[in-house]
Amino acid sequence: DQQVKQNSPSLSVQEGRISILNCDYTNSMFDYFLWYKKYPAEGPTFLISISSIKDKNEDGRFTVFLNKSAKHLSLHIVPSQPGDSAVYFCAAPRLTDSWGKLQFGAGTQVVVTP
Amino acid sequence: NAGVTQTPKFQVLKTGQSMTLQCAQDMNHNSMYWYRQDPGMGLRLIYYSASEGTTDKGEVPNGYNVSRLNKREFSLRLESAAPSQTSVYFCASSAQDANTGELFFGEGSRLTVL
Numbered sequence: 001d002q003q004v005k006q007n008s009p010s011l012s013v014q015e016g017r018i019s020i021l022n023c024d025y026t027n028s029m030f031d032y033f034l035w036y037k038k039y040p041a042e043g044p045t046f047l048i049s050i051s052s053i054k055d056k057n058e059d060g061r062f063t064v065f066l067n068k069s070a071k072h073l074s075l076h077i078v079p080s081q082p083g084d085s086a087v088y089f090c091a092a093p094r095l096t097d098s099w100g101k102l103q104f105g106a107g108t109q110v111v112v113t114p
Numbered sequence: 115n116a117g118v119t120q121t122p123k124f125q126v127l128k129t130g131q132s133m134t135l136q137c138a139q140d141m142n143h144n145s146m147y148w149y150r151q152d153p154g155m156g157l158r159l160i161y162y163s164a165s166e167g168t169t170d171k172g173e174v175p176n177g178y179n180v181s182r183l184n185k186r187e188f189s190l191r192l193e194s195a196a197p198s199q200t201s202v203y204f205c206a207s208s209a210q211d212a213n214t215g216e217l218f219f220g221e222g223s224r225l226t227v228l
Contacts, residue, residue: 009154034216043118043204043219044157060220089156100145100208100217102171104156 003027004092006105014113021108023090028071030092033073034066034102038087047088048075053063080112116140120205120220127195127227135190135223137205145208146188147172147217148180150201157204163188195227 005024006053013019023033031052036044050057050073057064063076064094077084117138127133139146144165149157149172159172163182177199179191188207192199202224208216
């Protein structure tokens with residue numbers, strides 16, 4: 001039962017344009033969300049997070065938007081750069097005593113073309 | 115700092131063979147995790163350890179055992195490998211009081227079971 005879903009397996013965007021990655025969740029009890037970035041042959045690295053008490057969190061070129069009523073969040077990358085080419089995972093902590101027990105989406109492969 | 119170190123990086127096993135994946139972290143983190151990544155599935159939690167001497171099952175624990183040898187080390191053992199265990203395995207750690215779900219991952223161990 002996948003409670004965090006990324007329905008777009010891949011995204012191609014031109015350098016300098018905006019990348020928009022989408023993530024949907026089914027469990028209304030989730031109250032914290034994270035995005036991880038993964039390059040080939042490396043482990044995922046934390047990118048940005050958002051608490052359910054906010055609807056937007058920004059960190060440099062990366063902004064995450066949360067729409068609780070739609071159970072939807074999105075990651076915006078502006079402007080996209082070639083180094084942003086990676087797989088991006090959306091994740092949420094399971095509702096237990098350990099915040100590191102994450103449920104991950106399937107990931108979206110982003111390719112930024114020159 | 116090395117962060118999270120996993121060995122081996124690659125391994126090929128025959129069905130029924132056993133092996134242990136090793137993981138060590140040098141960030142003085144209390145919590146450690148083993149995830150597996152499969153195509154189209156994202157990362158799924160196998161086992162985790164909230165602190166030295168404690169372990170607990172995650173989402174997909176069948177066929178695996180773990181040992182939290184000390185605060186630094188958390189190993190994953192496959193007693194009788196099966197082709198369904200072909201995957202990329204990631205060890206991760208987090209500060210127990212972080213309450214953010216931010217994990218620090220190793221580079222991964224690619225396991226093929228023939």
